[in-house]
Amino acid sequence: xxxxxxxxxxxxxxxxxxxxLAILASVAYPLYTNQAQKSRRADxxxxxxxxxxxxxxxxxxxxxxxxxxxxxxxxxxxxxGASDEGYYTITLTLxxxxxxxxxxxxxxxxxQAADTDCAQFAINHQGVKTATDGxxxxxx
Numbered sequence: 804x805x806x807x808x809x810x811x812x813x814x815x816x817x818x819x820x821x822x823x824l825a826i827l828a829s830v831a832y833p834l835y836t837n838q839a840q841k842s843r844r845a846d847x848x849x850x851x852x853x854x855x856x857x858x859x860x861x862x863x864x865x866x867x868x869x870x871x872x873x874x875x876x877x878x879x880x881x882x883x884g885a886s887d888e889g890y891y892t893i894t895l896t897l898x899x900x901x902x903x904x905x906x907x908x909x910x911x912x913x914x915q916a917a918d919t920d921c922a923q924f925a926i927n928h929q930g931v932k933t934a935t936d937g938x939x940x941x942x943x
Contacts, residue, residue, distance in 0.1 A: 836917075840917065840918040840920075843888070843890045843914075843915050843918070844918070846890045847886055847890070847909035847911075847924045848943065849887065850881055850891060850893055851893075851924055851925070851932075852926065854881060854895070854926075855907060855926050855928075857869075857875040857876055857877050858875065858928070861874065861875060861876075867902040867903065868902050868903065868904070868928065869895075870895075870897055870902065872895050886909060890911065890914065890915040891909040891910060891912060891915065892910045893908070893909050894907070894908045895907050895908075896908070903928070906925055906926070906928075907925065908923060909923065909924045909925070910922065920936055921934050921935065921936055921942035923935045
């Protein structure tokens with residue numbers, strides 16, 4: 804008697820493979836998005852530090868801080884109120900009688916808006932860095 808061997812996958816085997824792939828994807832995707840958000844935070848940090856340095860240059864020349872971002876020697880994106888990569892909106896606030904204090908803030912926007920752990924970064928004229936964080940996250 805001759806025995807025949809079957810080749811190929813059964814429907815059950817195929818469904819098991821699909822289920823395993825779905826489980827792996829459901830674990831991997833949140834980890835990927837979390838890491839992508841963390842890497843985009845560098846955009847805010849770089850923008851704030853660049854603007855703070857430009858403010859100090861402006862202060863050295865004019866004996867006051869610039870009242871708006873367009874007065875600073877920074878990239879056109881930052882002069883327009885956005886970080887270089889566009890993930891953060893930059894705002895500049897002056898304080899003091901003679902504009903001798905400033906605070907620059909970067910607020911998450913676009914695809915980075917989902918980053919609730921570090922949604923906003925700030926640096927002031929003294930170099931003090933702050934961020935809104937979820938309590939357990941070191942944003943800077």
